[in-house]
Amino acid sequence: MALLAILLSSLVTAALAPLLVRVSRRGASVSLSLVPLSLTVWLASLVPEALSGTPPSFHAAWVPELDVALTLRADGLSLLMALLITGLGTLIVLYAGAYLQDSPRLGSFLGWLLLFMASMLGLVLADNALLLFACWELTSVSSFFLIGHDSEQEEARQAALRALVVTALGGQALLLGLLLMGWVAGTLTLSELHAAGPALREGPLSLAILLLVLGGAFTKSAQVPFHFWLPSAMAAPTPASAYLHAATLVKAGVYLLARLSPVLGGTPVWTGALITVGLVTMVGGALLSFGHTDLKRVLAYATVSVLGTLVLLLGLGTPGAAQALVVFLTAHALYKGALFLVTGAVDHATGTRELPQLGGLRQAMPFTASAAGLAALSMAGLPPLFGFIGKELVYGASRHEPGGWGLAMGTAVGFVLLVGAAPRVGLRPFLGPRSEATRNAHEASPSLWGPPLVLAVCGGVLGLAPGWAEPLLAGAARAISGPDGGHLELTLWHGLTPEVGLSAASLVLGGAVFALREPLRGALETLHLERWGPSRLYGLSLSGLRRLADFATGRLQNGSLYRYTFITVAAVAGLLALPLMLRLGIPEGLKRTLHFHEAAVLALLVLATGLAVMTRSVLTALMALSVVGLTESFVYVLLGAPDLALTQVVVQTLTVILFALIFSRFPVQPSGGRSRRRDAALSLAAGGLISWTLLHASAAPPQTRLAEAYTSRSGPEAHGRNVVNTILVDFRALDTLGETTVLATASLGVYLLFRPSRRKRQT
Amino acid sequence: MREIITAVFLVVGTLAMLLAGLGMVRLPDLFLRLQATAKAATVGVGGLLCAAAVDMGSLSVVTHVLLTVLFLFAITPVATLLIARAAFHIGVPLWEKTRENDLAEKYKSKTPHSRAGPLLDGK
Amino acid sequence: METGLILVVGMLYAAAIYSMLRRSTVRLALGLVLLGSATNLALFTTNKVTRSLPPLLPKGGAPVGPLADPVPQSFILTAIVINFGMLALLLVLVHLAERTVGSDEMKHLNTEVPPPSAPGE
Amino acid sequence: MKNVLILPVLIPLAAAAIGLLLPSRAGPRRALALAATAALTAVAAGLLHTVWREGVQVLRVGGWEAPVGITLAADLLSAMMVLLSGTMGLLCVVYSAGSLEERQEAGAHYPLVLVMLAGVCGSFLTADLFNLFVWFELMLVASFVLLALEAERERLEACLKYMTLSLLGSALFLIALALLYAVGGSLNLADLAMRLPGTKQPPLATAAAMLLLAVFGLKAAAFPFSFWLPASYHTPPVVVTALFSALLTKVGVYALFRTFPLLFSGDPGLTQPVILGMAVLSMLVGVTGAVVQYDLRRLLSFEIISQVGYLLAGLGLSTRAALAAAIAYWVHYVCAKSALFFVTGALERVTGTHHLGKMGGLSRTHPLLGLLFLVPALSLAGMPPFSGFFAKMALLRAALRAEMWGVAGVGAAVGLLTLYILIKVWREVFWKTPPQEAQGPSGPAAMLGPCVVLALLMVGLGLGARPLFVLSDAAAGQLLDRDTYIHAVLGGDT
Amino acid sequence: MSSFLWNLVLAFLWAAVQDDMSLGNLAIGFVLGLLLLSFVTPEPGASPYARKLVDILKLLGLFLREVLSTNWRLAREIATPGIKSQPAIYAFETEARTDLEVTLLLLIINFTPGSLGLELSEDGKVLYVHNMFTTTREEFIRNMRENVERPLLRVLR
Amino acid sequence: MNSVVLRTVTRQMTPVLLQLSLVLLVRGHNAPGGGFVGGLMTSAALILYLIAYDVQTVRRLVRVPPVRLMALGILVALGSATLPLATGKPFLRAAWTKLPLPWGGELSLGTPMLFDVGVYLVVVGATLGFIFALEEGEVPEGGHKEDI
Amino acid sequence: MSGWFEGLLHGVLTALGVSSLLTLCRLILGPTLPDRVVALDLISLQLVGSIAVYAVLTREPGLLNVALVLAIISSLGTIAISRYLFHSGKGEP
Ligand code: NA
Numbered sequence A: 001m002a003l004l005a006i007l008l009s010s011l012v013t014a015a016l017a018p019l020l021v022r023v024s025r026r027g028a029s030v031s032l033s034l035v036p037l038s039l040t041v042w043l044a045s046l047v048p049e050a051l052s053g054t055p056p057s058f059h060a061a062w063v064p065e066l067d068v069a070l071t072l073r074a075d076g077l078s079l080l081m082a083l084l085i086t087g088l089g090t091l092i093v094l095y096a097g098a099y100l101q102d103s104p105r106l107g108s109f110l111g112w113l114l115l116f117m118a119s120m121l122g123l124v125l126a127d128n129a130l131l132l133f134a135c136w137e138l139t140s141v142s143s144f145f146l147i148g149h150d151s152e153q154e155e156a157r158q159a160a161l162r163a164l165v166v167t168a169l170g171g172q173a174l175l176l177g178l179l180l181m182g183w184v185a186g187t188l189t190l191s192e193l194h195a196a197g198p199a200l201r202e203g204p205l206s207l208a209i210l211l212l213v214l215g216g217a218f219t220k221s222a223q224v225p226f227h228f229w230l231p232s233a234m235a236a237p238t239p240a241s242a243y244l245h246a247a248t249l250v251k252a253g254v255y256l257l258a259r260l261s262p263v264l265g266g267t268p269v270w271t272g273a274l275i276t277v278g279l280v281t282m283v284g285g286a287l288l289s290f291g292h293t294d295l296k297r298v299l300a301y302a303t304v305s306v307l308g309t310l311v312l313l314l315g316l317g318t319p320g321a322a323q324a325l326v327v328f329l330t331a332h333a334l335y336k337g338a339l340f341l342v343t344g345a346v347d348h349a350t351g352t353r354e355l356p357q358l359g360g361l362r363q364a365m366p367f368t369a370s371a372a373g374l375a376a377l378s379m380a381g382l383p384p385l386f387g388f389i390g391k392e393l394v395y396g397a398s399r400h401e402p403g404g405w406g407l408a409m410g411t412a413v414g415f416v417l418l419v420g421a422a423p424r425v426g427l428r429p430f431l432g433p434r435s436e437a438t439r440n441a442h443e444a445s446p447s448l449w450g451p452p453l454v455l456a457v458c459g460g461v462l463g464l465a466p467g468w469a470e471p472l473l474a475g476a477a478r479a480i481s482g483p484d485g486g487h488l489e490l491t492l493w494h495g496l497t498p499e500v501g502l503s504a505a506s507l508v509l510g511g512a513v514f515a516l517r518e519p520l521r522g523a524l525e526t527l528h529l530e531r532w533g534p535s536r537l538y539g540l541s542l543s544g545l546r547r548l549a550d551f552a553t554g555r556l557q558n559g560s561l562y563r564y565t566f567i568t569v570a571a572v573a574g575l576l577a578l579p580l581m582l583r584l585g586i587p588e589g590l591k592r593t594l595h596f597h598e599a600a601v602l603a604l605l606v607l608a609t610g611l612a613v614m615t616r617s618v619l620t621a622l623m624a625l626s627v628v629g630l631t632e633s634f635v636y637v638l639l640g641a642p643d644l645a646l647t648q649v650v651v652q653t654l655t656v657i658l659f660a661l662i663f664s665r666f667p668v669q670p671s672g673g674r675s676r677r678r679d680a681a682l683s684l685a686a687g688g689l690i691s692w693t694l695l696h697a698s699a700a701p702p703q704t705r706l707a708e709a710y711t712s713r714s715g716p717e718a719h720g721r722n723v724v725n726t727i728l729v730d731f732r733a734l735d736t737l738g739e740t741t742v743l744a745t746a747s748l749g750v751y752l753l754f755r756p757s758r759r760k761r762q763t
Numbered sequence B: 001m002r003e004i005i006t007a008v009f010l011v012v013g014t015l016a017m018l019l020a021g022l023g024m025v026r027l028p029d030l031f032l033r034l035q036a037t038a039k040a041a042t043v044g045v046g047g048l049l050c051a052a053a054v055d056m057g058s059l060s061v062v063t064h065v066l067l068t069v070l071f072l073f074a075i076t077p078v079a080t081l082l083i084a085r086a087a088f089h090i091g092v093p094l095w096e097k098t099r100e101n102d103l104a105e106k107y108k109s110k111t112p113h114s115r116a117g118p119l120l121d122g123k
Numbered sequence C: 001m002e003t004g005l006i007l008v009v010g011m012l013y014a015a016a017i018y019s020m021l022r023r024s025t026v027r028l029a030l031g032l033v034l035l036g037s038a039t040n041l042a043l044f045t046t047n048k049v050t051r052s053l054p055p056l057l058p059k060g061g062a063p064v065g066p067l068a069d070p071v072p073q074s075f076i077l078t079a080i081v082i083n084f085g086m087l088a089l090l091l092v093l094v095h096l097a098e099r100t101v102g103s104d105e106m107k108h109l110n111t112e113v114p115p116p117s118a119p120g121e
Numbered sequence D: 001m002k003n004v005l006i007l008p009v010l011i012p013l014a015a016a017a018i019g020l021l022l023p024s025r026a027g028p029r030r031a032l033a034l035a036a037t038a039a040l041t042a043v044a045a046g047l048l049h050t051v052w053r054e055g056v057q058v059l060r061v062g063g064w065e066a067p068v069g070i071t072l073a074a075d076l077l078s079a080m081m082v083l084l085s086g087t088m089g090l091l092c093v094v095y096s097a098g099s100l101e102e103r104q105e106a107g108a109h110y111p112l113v114l115v116m117l118a119g120v121c122g123s124f125l126t127a128d129l130f131n132l133f134v135w136f137e138l139m140l141v142a143s144f145v146l147l148a149l150e151a152e153r154e155r156l157e158a159c160l161k162y163m164t165l166s167l168l169g170s171a172l173f174l175i176a177l178a179l180l181y182a183v184g185g186s187l188n189l190a191d192l193a194m195r196l197p198g199t200k201q202p203p204l205a206t207a208a209a210m211l212l213l214a215v216f217g218l219k220a221a222a223f224p225f226s227f228w229l230p231a232s233y234h235t236p237p238v239v240v241t242a243l244f245s246a247l248l249t250k251v252g253v254y255a256l257f258r259t260f261p262l263l264f265s266g267d268p269g270l271t272q273p274v275i276l277g278m279a280v281l282s283m284l285v286g287v288t289g290a291v292v293q294y295d296l297r298r299l300l301s302f303e304i305i306s307q308v309g310y311l312l313a314g315l316g317l318s319t320r321a322a323l324a325a326a327i328a329y330w331v332h333y334v335c336a337k338s339a340l341f342f343v344t345g346a347l348e349r350v351t352g353t354h355h356l357g358k359m360g361g362l363s364r365t366h367p368l369l370g371l372l373f374l375v376p377a378l379s380l381a382g383m384p385p386f387s388g389f390f391a392k393m394a395l396l397r398a399a400l401r402a403e404m405w406g407v408a409g410v411g412a413a414v415g416l417l418t419l420y421i422l423i424k425v426w427r428e429v430f431w432k433t434p435p436q437e438a439q440g441p442s443g444p445a446a447m448l449g450p451c452v453v454l455a456l457l458m459v460g461l462g463l464g465a466r467p468l469f470v471l472s473d474a475a476a477g478q479l480l481d482r483d484t485y486i487h488a489v490l491g492g493d494t
Numbered sequence E: 001m002s003s004f005l006w007n008l009v010l011a012f013l014w015a016a017v018q019d020d021m022s023l024g025n026l027a028i029g030f031v032l033g034l035l036l037l038s039f040v041t042p043e044p045g046a047s048p049y050a051r052k053l054v055d056i057l058k059l060l061g062l063f064l065r066e067v068l069s070t071n072w073r074l075a076r077e078i079a080t081p082g083i084k085s086q087p088a089i090y091a092f093e094t095e096a097r098t099d100l101e102v103t104l105l106l107l108i109i110n111f112t113p114g115s116l117g118l119e120l121s122e123d124g125k126v127l128y129v130h131n132m133f134t135t136t137r138e139e140f141i142r143n144m145r146e147n148v149e150r151p152l153l154r155v156l157r
Numbered sequence F: 001m002n003s004v005v006l007r008t009v010t011r012q013m014t015p016v017l018l019q020l021s022l023v024l025l026v027r028g029h030n031a032p033g034g035g036f037v038g039g040l041m042t043s044a045a046l047i048l049y050l051i052a053y054d055v056q057t058v059r060r061l062v063r064v065p066p067v068r069l070m071a072l073g074i075l076v077a078l079g080s081a082t083l084p085l086a087t088g089k090p091f092l093r094a095a096w097t098k099l100p101l102p103w104g105g106e107l108s109l110g111t112p113m114l115f116d117v118g119v120y121l122v123v124v125g126a127t128l129g130f131i132f133a134l135e136e137g138e139v140p141e142g143g144h145k146e147d148i
Numbered sequence G: 001m002s003g004w005f006e007g008l009l010h011g012v013l014t015a016l017g018v019s020s021l022l023t024l025c026r027l028i029l030g031p032t033l034p035d036r037v038v039a040l041d042l043i044s045l046q047l048v049g050s051i052a053v054y055a056v057l058t059r060e061p062g063l064l065n066v067a068l069v070l071a072i073i074s075s076l077g078t079i080a081i082s083r084y085l086f087h088s089g090k091g092e093p
């Protein structure tokens, strides 16, 4: 129940945010931040229960027909994530209030931000895969609005769309994967899925499930080649970037994989895919960060790299890797969040985020500088910061893998690059001489420097006293690797292990990379990655889609009634041909007797029809049609339908009169000349198919049931000797009612369209 | 006996109809063909309807036949008149062997009208 | 008769469709008249008893021969009337369209804009 | 003897006739239309309740038993559709009051809307194929007139196209009926359902099925019979488009749902692949068409085609789950699409255009409209927590469980593209810097009210999706339970 | 004309009272009524009905003779190869005055094979008649006057 | 085209034609005919009148505007269909009564005949509506605007 | 009905059919629209006759109803077309 309350209260806060801002701009963010704060406390109070054998949970039915349930469960992993979400959320709401103080749309920003927080909370607390998915989609949507906050800017709009398209693409894949999982496993309750693990890992659908789920996770967590949306999403206001792209949103994919790794993990495909993609992302992301000078972009690529690391760890699948994962994830959330917020503060103070223009801010912005420094050191993995512990564990996990040294070396390359990137973002802007841009900069309100400082300090505190977080982190790791997931002991110093060596080496090499950053940037620029990278592919596929759509729509829906009619008739002919070709042969038992006068009637029909179609004069055609109509009525006479003949004759004449009235002003037109042959072929084919079908129908045994019923009951029960009329006004009078209304409505339409007043207005 | 009388009416009517049909094809101008139609309406339809009246002979049948003949006699000439009038209006030519035309004066100024072209050739 | 009639019905359909495909709204209307005739006759071909008496019951007493099936007849009657109403409406549309665009050619009746190429994404 | 079954036809029809006799002023005609649609909605709700409690309801019109007379039958699907139509009719009348000129209201607008409603409800309720034809035509003729009403050039053109293809469809319908009558000896659905399986001419039944597929596909605007829809829906006043989108194509879909499980379930080999093919093509053609549109109403019109594709997919899969999903999707989509058209009307009023390029910045100036657009748009794209989320999920789930991977894949992809398209609209209309800033109020309450109601409905059907799915599942069960329907329609002596 | 209606009513009464509506019975009733009316006139001042009836019969006879004779010529014309007649359009100044008279005259002219009313002048006095077989204008006008117009007007006036 | 002959014939024929159309309407239950054909014949007679004279004359002759005529017809048909509901019978259930005739015999009267009358009215209204609209649409200043 | 009579009726019907076909030739040949109108008029008259004959053949007096209505109504069509020709010939409505 507590979990539901947490979720609902965050949702309600999101809804209230815009109203609250309208009431008071200044107090709004402070008072709003109290909610995530109290939620953090509340969640923290749940930790002991979560780590016990029976974590807190909640279940309510939602749509059982679809296996969607409001099932919540807070085990270690969920709670760790939830705490990060609410904890960071508190700071970021506070920060955003100051950062967007002057924006007229602070209210909607906070609203979307809190909605995002709520959906993120739902995502990590959900124990029903489809509930998780619902929250997953909500995070995509709310992040769309956060990224596009500066909607006047084309760049922001593009970035928002890009993020949404990529993550929603993954979302669709994930949905299919989850639905298949539910089908195979018979349940979609995450905590019960592992019972179906073997079926999910080895069944015939297992590969499809795995690939679909990975598609979802990789897009959301910005793995290569889907990473490109993340850097461009930096168009978002910085608080949103810090929250979404450092700490929470991008971790959703990792979280999902972590959640599912006990169920889907361990297969060769899983391991291979995650390690490969993770490693490529890790190295690639870090490397690409050197190609940019925009602080946020550098941070974004660094984030991509870290996400790769996390995925890689999940690929390893060992208890050690799980431990490394949770620790590294936490450390990253803290330092990256801090760095983003610092960037925002710098941007706010100087009006630029371009590295070459920044420098010497340490005196002007001392608090910010301290936060940046601490966070950057954590990022570089320097002791005694939490980042160091995380990095050690990563090295350890990769090294312990069979053939792990190679992997560890690969990891090291990534880390080296990250180490090289850290001073760029955390130190460079603050050291050295002041630049033109930073001349007038000064520290802004505490709301802008407080939150990053808190985050950075947290990283330091956790590095010095990791034991505080140890139970929760261990619990989280166990949630990934299973209850017998080994023991987690977090200390700064394990002794002189190979990991320490690797760390030291990567620090040294990282320093070298930092020194070589400019040549590196030049090299990357000459590669023109944007031109052929996945970003380009994205653009190409969108424009390709549009071109294809343009072409198809232009060909099909080209506005020509001729074409519409042609295609429609052709399609009908095709549909009709299908059963005929497949099942019907030549009809048998046809009646072949034909009297002379009947032949004459048919000849009359044929000739008149031919004339109607062939003549160039519309009026001649009309008269030919009259002959057709009159002959038709004679056919009715011949076949015993005087009522029909009567009606046909009168209607025919009225039709002619209508035509005559209408045509009084028509110029007589020659008929169109193009594509006659094709039209004729289609017409003949359609007519032939209909004839063929009708011939079969006529060869079928006669159905006289209804006719007998009507003829025998018409007199005694319907008091009429004209059976057709009794059908019309009694047996099936409802038809007649409808049909008269049709006639009346048509007449009303004619009247409305043609009344004199309308004519005057037009001419 | 009744069948024989009927047959006589039938034959007369049918022959008239056939001749009218033939006349339609053979006669050289509109007005001559109108003459043929008028004959079909009187002798042809009249004969055939009378055949029906004689054959069935009930009051209802005779009434129907009488009414039909009455309407035909009343309305067909009107239609003929109107067709002829329209034909003059749009300048349908007379057969070249038509000896005299007292109407020529009346319609001289009005034919052939510019709008009548397509109506006239009917193509 | 039936077989021949069915073949003629097919021809009527062909003619109707051909006429509808003539790119002229007037011919379209004429084609729809033909279509109506064709359809009515097609419905009529389900009347299995050829050369039968009309479904009119004699006053007191049984009919002397096989009666035609009244059911398709009632259907066709309904269809004829509906078709008539629709045709009248269509004629007015054709006429108004002709008056508006000044021709009965269908190509002049095309304001469905071709999709413009989208501004850059 | 459930005379209540005739009321959904009788009420609007009588109101239309009386409306034409009323003096030609907006007030009385509007009041009458409001009263009639409200009454219709109430009756429909009662009918749904009765059907839910007591099963299929039947009225033998004129007291003649089937197949001699026409029988009206309401199962859950029919009742749901009648209720939906009544509700939409009511909302459209309200919206008309807000959006139309006095002159238009005083004319034949309301009577025509009512006639169309009568045709639609008749189609939903009849158990006789020829009667269905008649109701179809009634609905069509009213829609023709509504479409062409002001006789502007675009509307004439639209109506000509729509009419031509519709009349072609009517002719084909009659051919199909001729075939069915030749094979089964009557056109009563239940009677045919009894006889078709035993017929000596199964291929003829298949031919009829194909023709009906084309005919109903034409009404439903399924590809390749969909051309009339984008050609016409952008021309009349928005409220008319909304009404069309809520009712017209749905009747075609309904007819498919009514006839195919009942009549042609014995021959799935040919019909089902064809239906699925049509479904997939419709989804793709509709959505690709929408991608290139910059006219908001045309864009939404193309979207209809792809949504119809989803519904057809449900039919093509023809499992109970798929049918249920399609029915739920149906309800959701009618609400969402109408809401979008309603909002479009408000946007047009504010900006004076429906071309995306000429709009912009409305999220700042008219945030309420933004919200009212967003809810149906996200719902249509299948985003939580709105109705479309569950509906789309249910369809995909059913497709996967029927092992129709392609359908599921296309369904998911089209969902993505739908999101893309609607977000494109959002970006253009609400975000982009406008050529000129739109000022002025968002619209009268009579215009925004229906939008709000529908938005709330979509939230309600999302958060409280359960009842809809229970109902849809039961309706799907009834669709597949042929014997109950046959027994109910034909009476005890079968 | 009302006398004719009276006659019909009488015939109807005759049949109805006997409850035998057969054609023969009605005919008997008609003849009896005619006899009755030739003595008693329901409208005072009207000319004797029976004489008018004779005029009508005379007109019909004349008409029938005309129809038969010219029909025969027309039939020969059509059925034999070549068209020998030389048609002409003549103006005919009629003595008929009321609309009904003019109309009936024209109807009769039209049903006389070989002649065909084509046009009526605005003042309603001149009929233009298309004629197939008459040789001269004078013969035509005389024929019209004597065989068509006079008998008709006699009946009508 | 105001031909004396046409007018005279029309004047004489119209009552007979109208009478005939009523016969078709009433006898429709037992012989070919019925509401449709009856209505169409009535319209035909009136159209003949219209051709001979003009729209205004026919409008004066009919008095009720076509749209009202149609609405009335639908209400009559609906009414005859709804009557049975009052007694709890199904919609459109026919009710018959035999009326003794003063001159013997009896006349069967039933709601289906009333229904047919409704159809007749609608058909007359509809066809006249078509013709009036088209005809008046051709006369530049002709016709009065009719409220509908 | 005796055999020769029935045969005669069939023959008559056939002859009427042939006659209609001949008339249709004129409709096809034209050359002017009034020519075609005349042909159409004649065809409807032939139809009236045919219906009467068929009524005799089937002894179905109900068919004469059709003949009557056809006789009345077909002229109406002819009149309408003539009126149209007359008006459009004059170039005024
Ligand atoms: Na009917």
Ligand code: NA
Binding pocket: D244, D245, D246, D247, D248, D249, D250, D304
């Ligand atoms: Na629609």
